[in-house]
Amino acid sequence: MRVAAHEPAGVVHTPEATIRMDSDKNGSWQTIESHDTSLRYRADYVVGSGTHAYGFITVLDGHLFQSPVAWYRNRDAYGLAPGFENIRDPDFTRPVTADCLFCHAGAFNPIAGTENQYASVPFSHLSIGCSRCHGPTASHLENPDASNIVNPAELAPAARDSICEQCHLKGVARVPNPGLRITDFVPGQPLEQTFTVYREQPPPGTQPSFRVISQAEQLALSLCKRASGNRMWCGTCHDPHVTPPDRVAWFRSRCLQCHAGTRFPASHPARSSNCIACHMPQKEAQDGGHTVFTDHRIQRRPDYSEDSPSGDITPWREPPPQFARRNLGIALIENGMERGVPARMVQGYRMLAEVQQEFPQDSDMYAALGNVLLIGRQYDEAAQAFALAVRYDPHSSSKEASLGAALASGGERSLAEQHLEKALQLDPLNLSAASLLLNVYRDTGENDKADQLARRFNSVLQTPAAHP
Template identity: 30%
Template structure:
């Protein structure tokens, strides 16, 4: 699933988020209270060029610059065991993962992605660590949006921008998720598909939607019924709608109806928000919001050749995904055709360029192939395939120093890459 939205290159609308300070002359109490909340403290500068993500209630992950790329460290801190361990989702401790995943979209504000890339940032990469007032109230320059006064779908969207991932998240054609502002409809920027599995932190919105309580209460019940968005939780929230004689089992309603699960993964919801419902078996993907499913987005969320072939018009993301399926099916001529078309629409598309180069090399167009791998590897050192192909091509034409430099760079990002290490050892013995 990951590659689907990772490899669609978008440009960020950079607006320097001035942070909460600009609101303090008039809203000092809220600014002070919010500054102590987990959301405000969910990222912090540890040392120059080095930040932690997470308030530490559950744990912390670390990001730092490697060359000019922002990477996530393979080691995270886990508060429950007070120890360091492998970051969730990492295959081993010998890999730095370029921050291509939108960690910063949820953990920082005023993110300044370099135009036309999805993994290069200036230093510092964001103007404000953590969640700021503007993320829920809109840019300071405009009239502040009060989420509670928005129509229910747009109101809920404010929290869903960071508390809903679902089973697949697909950027809408021609859209950029960084452009969403409170008051907009989130579904105009991303299609979020759910399957009932609710396996991540962002399961809160999904679980709540599934609960018998939410289904009974409708739009009256939302996150802010129980949570103070400026920090802390409200008490006796159930009693606002249920009289105590509704259930005679005790006053601590949540302890039974919203049990906590023990989990080490920072991105698994702890408190079950499916009030009054047992866990369901997984179901086919459907859109989280009650809206028609865009066929393009479903085809990207659940890729298959027939589904992708039916999509019109085909953009670079659709064509690249289709090319990979043609590759797997051994349909080389079709793959070449759609990769070329993808690159015509988006010359910066890395997967199409790197895979097309494999076919070029097979046809003997080695110079063109090497130039493509060189270009993709320069922009995406986190993709080991283009790096290995580049080194092999450099070796074939006898340029040992270039191959050694390529492998050394690959190993900076993947210190544990056995194949690259082995070839480098042979070359430098």
């Protein structure tokens, strides 16, 4: 990440909005015009190096939000940012969570209990530093010695692979163990000590679409990886400390580490040919982040079926056995909600209900149960589950908001009001809590309170904070 500079001018049109980019001596600005209103936001930070694309972050009242536009190198122009592609009327209200920054920033200072509020200095390091791959560096800097620093290449396979997977294996859900957060991961250990990554397994006999799975998942499908097992990892071909001066020769030499003795068919090109052009071709990027460009399946002959049948959710690696069903249950619920697949939510719910007693103080588990109950319109039960989630995580604005939502849906307006107000005390810019609370105020005829809340939000959303 970097601080935004004089970013290029440009414009993006969507069916219902126009977003214009311009710069002046106070920074780079993004103006969004939609339905007769015009709002102007400063682009404060830039996400991504721009090899393929980069996106923008806006700071509003100590909160980080995503810009709906990104710069695309292949088009040399702006377009809608990853995740906004199909949004007709985009806005600047999507939170930049600690989970985003875990993969994109060096070190940052989130405020516990909020989704996207950060300290007055949001980042202590913008770019990804040594410790993200080599572990804590303090004792090494005091007394430089190979024994007090992690060398990724020399770790046991699961811990070694975890170094790159922390950022390059997004999966369909990432579930922290009870009481932990994703950001608690420390290099040197397998991810599963902290969180489990879940992926979607295609049904037997089918191939997942190349675009939707990460480099790690693709590599696992390759015969190279399957036949050489733990001998092969990301570091076999990539060295984070080296930008290959001649990429064709660099990758060829990697292939020949293992294929020097391979007997090629007579018609096969020479050993001096460009291996990756045929076996790891690049697909033209249609959109920006979170899609793979280079085919890491290393096939004999490239095959691009674009269908992506849905299958089972399975862990990339198993978590510690005592968490297996709890973590899978949460993953099923999160993924089911994201994709709108009720059967998956129900499956997750049943799984959690079975293991619930083993985790009597597990706030995240209660919140997952509450979400299914809320969607299933079991408002009283949902409120009970969220009340437990709040009890064991009393500073979470989003869980207070969920409790408020369940109570409001169940007609308990005054209790709902209390919890939604609490959610806004914990995080004054919790947008979903605010919109729920507005509805409750209007329903109960408290129009003064509603107007006051609406004014406060409008003034914050329309006044960009001071430049970092």
